[in-house]
Structures are given as C-alpha cells and as structure tokens.
Amino acid sequence: MSVRLKDLPTEELLHKGNLACAGCPEMIGFRHVLRALGPETIVINATGCLAVITQMGVPLVPHFHVLFENAPAVVSGIDDALRVQGRREGVNLLVVAGDGGTADIGLGSLSGAIERGQDFIYVCFDNEMYMNTGGQRSGTTPYLARTTTTPVGVESRGEPRTEMRRKDMVEIAVAHGIPYAASASIGYPLDLVERVEKAARVRGPTYIHVHSPCPTGWGMEPSKTVEAAQLAVKTGCVVLYEVEEGKRRVTRPVARRAPVEEYLKLQARFRHVVADPAALAEVQRGVDERHAAILARMA
Amino acid sequence: MSKVLMKGNEALGEAAIRAGCVHFFGYPITPQTEIPEYLCKRLPEVGGVFLQAESEVAAIHMVYGAAGAGVRCMTSSSSPGISLMAEGMSYIAACELPCVVINMMRAGPGLGGILPAQSDYFQATRGHGHGDYQCIVLAPASVQEAVDLMTLAFDLAEKYRNPVMVCADGMIGQMMEPVEFRTEGRGPPMAENDWALTGCEGRPRRIVNSLHLAPEQNFACNVRLKEKYDRAAREEVRFEVYGDERPDLLVVAFGTMARISKSAIDDLRREGRRVGLFRPITLNPWPYARCRAAMDAMPVGAKVLDVEMSMGQMIYDVKLAAEGTRAIEFFGKAGGLVPSPDEVAERIRALLP
Numbered sequence: 001m002s003v004r005l006k007d008l009p010t011e012e013l014l015h016k017g018n019l020a021c022a023g024c025p026e027m028i029g030f031r032h033v034l035r036a037l038g039p040e041t042i043v044i045n046a047t048g049c050l051a052v053i054t055q056m057g058v059p060l061v062p063h064f065h066v067l068f069e070n071a072p073a074v075v076s077g078i079d080d081a082l083r084v085q086g087r088r089e090g091v092n093l094l095v096v097a098g099d100g101g102t103a104d105i106g107l108g109s110l111s112g113a114i115e116r117g118q119d120f121i122y123v124c125f126d127n128e129m130y131m132n133t134g135g136q137r138s139g140t141t142p143y144l145a146r147t148t149t150t151p152v153g154v155e156s157r158g159e160p161r162t163e164m165r166r167k168d169m170v171e172i173a174v175a176h177g178i179p180y181a182a183s184a185s186i187g188y189p190l191d192l193v194e195r196v197e198k199a200a201r202v203r204g205p206t207y208i209h210v211h212s213p214c215p216t217g218w219g220m221e222p223s224k225t226v227e228a229a230q231l232a233v234k235t236g237c238v239v240l241y242e243v244e245e246g247k248r249r250v251t252r253p254v255a256r257r258a259p260v261e262e263y264l265k266l267q268a269r270f271r272h273v274v275a276d277p278a279a280l281a282e283v284q285r286g287v288d289e290r291h292a293a294i295l296a297r298m299a
Numbered sequence: 300m301s302k303v304l305m306k307g308n309e310a311l312g313e314a315a316i317r318a319g320c321v322h323f324f325g326y327p328i329t330p331q332t333e334i335p336e337y338l339c340k341r342l343p344e345v346g347g348v349f350l351q352a353e354s355e356v357a358a359i360h361m362v363y364g365a366a367g368a369g370v371r372c373m374t375s376s377s378s379p380g381i382s383l384m385a386e387g388m389s390y391i392a393a394c395e396l397p398c399v400v401i402n403m404m405r406a407g408p409g410l411g412g413i414l415p416a417q418s419d420y421f422q423a424t425r426g427h428g429h430g431d432y433q434c435i436v437l438a439p440a441s442v443q444e445a446v447d448l449m450t451l452a453f454d455l456a457e458k459y460r461n462p463v464m465v466c467a468d469g470m471i472g473q474m475m476e477p478v479e480f481r482t483e484g485r486g487p488p489m490a491e492n493d494w495a496l497t498g499c500e501g502r503p504r505r506i507v508n509s510l511h512l513a514p515e516q517n518f519a520c521n522v523r524l525k526e527k528y529d530r531a532a533r534e535e536v537r538f539e540v541y542g543d544e545r546p547d548l549l550v551v552a553f554g555t556m557a558r559i560s561k562s563a564i565d566d567l568r569r570e571g572r573r574v575g576l577f578r579p580i581t582l583n584p585w586p587y588a589r590c591r592a593a594m595d596a597m598p599v600g601a602k603v604l605d606v607e608m609s610m611g612q613m614i615y616d617v618k619l620a621a622e623g624t625r626a627i628e629f630f631g632k633a634g635g636l637v638p639s640p641d642e643v644a645e646r647i648r649a650l651l652p
Contacts, residue, residue: 105354133327
C-alpha cells in the first residue's frame, strides 16, 4: 500500500526561512522526513550543512547537535537514557547526517550502534561530497567526479576510485543484520515518506540513504535539483530499494534505463566526462556494472 | 625572489613544499581547508603524496606511519580536528618521530564557530594528548612569518624528533598578504637517520614503539623526552620585543593579537605614551626569562597587560614569568570576536598612570 499525496501529514515541522543555498536538496528531504515522523521526534544532527543552515532554530522539534563522527554514539546514549527513565515509548530518535559523517568519519560509530541494536532512524542525505567545507570528495563520490580534492587536470581527472568500489551504505548496514534499510531520493518524496514511516514502525536500528543532488557542489542550476534526483534513478545511477529483515525489494523499478549522459550533462562536475566519449563510455560501464550487481542481489 | 599575493592557507601549503614536505595527510575543516585543497593540486607536480583521510584520527595516524617511514610529512586542521588528533600526537611524541601539524585555530569550545580565536593555547602548549610529552609550538603573526616558520618547523621536528605545531588562527589562514618565499622549488628530504623503518637489508631491524610495560623502562623514556624539552627550552626560544624599552605598560600577546596590539601601541606612542610589546614566537618553549627581563626594565609599579583572543590562557605563563613581581591585567575576547586596535588602546589607556 503506497503513500498517496492526500495521505501525507499536513503539519509542517520545518519553520520557514533558513540559510540554505537555492535549490538545496537537504531542506527538501528533511522537510518530508520530519513530516512523516511528526512532532514526537528528537533530531540528532551530525555537523554538516543542515546544522549550519537550520541553526537548530528551524525544525520545530527538540534538537541535539553533535559532531560528524559521533551521532550514532550520542543517539545510543539518548536511547538508553530515555528507556531507563521510562520515556522511550512513542518517541522517534532521528539521526540526520551527510555522506561524509556517515560513510567516512562516522562509519565506526554507526557500525557500533547498529550492532548494539539501539532504536533509531538514521537518515543520510548523500550529496556525494563534503559541501559544508566547500566540496571535497567523500566515500560516496562517483567515479571521475570533480571535487576540490579530486581536481581535473594533467595528473588527475576527477575521483579515481571506480564505481564498483564506492561505499554502499545500505549494504554496509544490511551486512550488520539491520532490521530495516532502504535507499530513497529527494526526487521521489512519497517514496521517501513511505520508507521513513516504515522505519519508524521498526523497533531497533534503521537506515535510510537519501540521494540528494547538490546544485552548489555539483555545478547545476538550482532549479534542477529534483530533475537531477529523478534522472539519477532513471539512469540507474541510483537504485531505490528496501531491505526488510534481509529481504530485498526494488521500490521504484525502472523499465528502461536512460543513458547516464542525460544525468551527467546537468552537472559541471562531469563536464570533462561528457566532453570525452571514452570517459563517458567508461562511466556508463561502471554504472551498468553496479546496477546489475544491485539487481542481482534482489533475487 | 619577488613577492606574491597569497591567501595564508595556500602560502603555508607552498611553504611546506619548499621546506621539503611532500607527504600531506588531512581532512577538511574550516578555516584551514585551503591547505589540503592547495596541496592536492600542487603535490603531484613535485612528485609528492596528497591523501584526504576519512577523519582527523586517520590523518594524524597516517602522519605517524609516514614519519616512521622517514619522510618529511605533515597534517593541518583547526581546533575541533586537532582535538581528534590528540591520541596520535602523544604516540608520535612517545615514539620520537618528526612531523609538523598546523592548527588554524577557530572559536570553541565544542563546535563553536569558524571565526578566529586563540583558545587552543592550553591544548597546544600543555601536551594536548596524554602523558608527559610536549609539542614545540610556533605562533606566527603574519602570513610572511607563517611561511618563514614552516622551514623552521620541519627543521626543529627533525632536530628534536618531535611533533612541531604551527599555531595560527583563522585570520592568518584566510587573509591575503604579499609574501616572499626565500627558497626555490622543493625543499630537502629528511636527513639520513638511524631510526626510520625503511627495511632492514644489510642492517639490524629498527622498532617504532611506545609500549614500555616495565616502569623503569617507561621512566627512562620519559626522562629522555624531558631532556629534549629542556634542551629546546635552552636553544629554541624565540620572541619579539616592540615599542618602548622602558615602557609604562607592557603588552604581552602572540600571533594575530600581537599584530593588532602593535597598531594600538603605535597609536599610543604617537600620543606620547610609553608602551611596549613582548611577543612570544615560540609558545612552547615559552620565553620566560626574556619576558621577565622586559618586565624588569619597566619603572616600579608599571603594569603588564596580557591580550588574547581567548578567555585568558597564556596569562598563566605571563604570571609565571613575572613570579609575582608585577600586576598582570587581562584583556581578551573569545568566540570569534577579534578585538580592534582601538579597543586594545582604550584598555591600555585605562591602565596607564
């Protein structure tokens, strides 16, 4: 039973006005996640763009600001402390972090919290680079993407690590035996809300990886955020699926994938790839291979 | 060499290469991210290694490994990131390995803000990790001085086989100034030595280690370190004296705050006031004797004003230098607020006879 637009909670928990860049995907995603969870939610926000642009004043729910590397540890402390006080029932503990905090510096902390079986909803807004510090690479940066620490020039042609070796956070969470994990996209808000509502019903750790195209970091028109998010799915660069108690299911199947060029050409970070047919073919092969590997696991 | 206009962070990156550092391990954090970004582009051109670590913890331990393998290497960060590096610093000092760490201080505590501060003074000068170790700490007051101190930092690191911290702040990292590089091209590699792990073909194996379960052995390690720090205190103290030699008030300040204080002192001296500045360049070892000498030159009853971009940290070293012979006043702001020359001058005027 899918979530329909008319079923969406109408209560907005994100105050109007924030410091985000025009076209910020994180504000789109965060708004829908908060709406899905409702007011009985405590936000544990790892440092990142979201902390800076909301200044903890914009979400109208309790807010706990922590560092990149320790949000899962802090939520563990909150989870246990509320339980001991008899105040854990009916409260959503929502961790919000970026791909840097999740896939890189905070990976060990997340691993520990999932393994312990702490009760929380972890939402990672993945813009595939560190944008709070101005655009360095991350563990989820796609192959050949230009960032400030994977520049394009004579010695370097963007991110060197191949597509198949990108950190796959959903699969890392699943490898821990997590009860619920899913990928989602800010381009498909109803799907995102459904994933979050499902996670909220689970007792124990849950993980949702939300693809979030960043106009500032990727060199896109701010009006193209949602279009890019949808193209990422239509080209197979992002596969939307969920894993419930180990059972995988594609939540948004794509019948006929569009060529990756459609998606890449929106982004200045891939300008050197789009201009070079050999590089473009290489990227397409990498995406094909990764897409096939993800679908092969669905059986 | 002609002068070039450069941002402080980028100038420091270039200065590191000219000091012979071709191995950089780092993690982004404002206000120092231009150091890794600059070195990311520049190091491949000189055959060096740039590596973006997954965390500051990883970055400092990559330095630990590279230093142990005998190359000139460094990392850079800003206050919260330096806190994460504390463990690695202790291990590097304990294993007597040379490296350079740049701290572009920002306002704390906690995540604080991204504006300049000098609130990591205790952290830099009092060891910062666990155990009886110290860092040699250099505090530049301009982009040019920061560049000049980079070569010294690598030389001292090797001379003492100890981490050296270049402790500046977001102001120096972010501002653009004309700067002159005194050497050309890539600097010298680490000197031949008898401790680096480079494979043991034709010689006995070497060991990098800080585990000493026998207390006598561990004590001997501590004594050896202390002897080095005592030697540094005798040989490496650096400072600047500015303004009147027999002032009615002596300002003690370091880094950016010393530079701002100089403007205040210049204004006051034009008014006919007698004011001086004592500026430690080495925050550790601290120039106690030379600061005391500057105090002793003042008229009886003349005061000392310690000025910092913190709530008052270096003031304890100023008091140690004075040993109760002078009244030590304090003026400072923290949290990213930078006192203006006028504010400092006003405070000095209020204290002058």
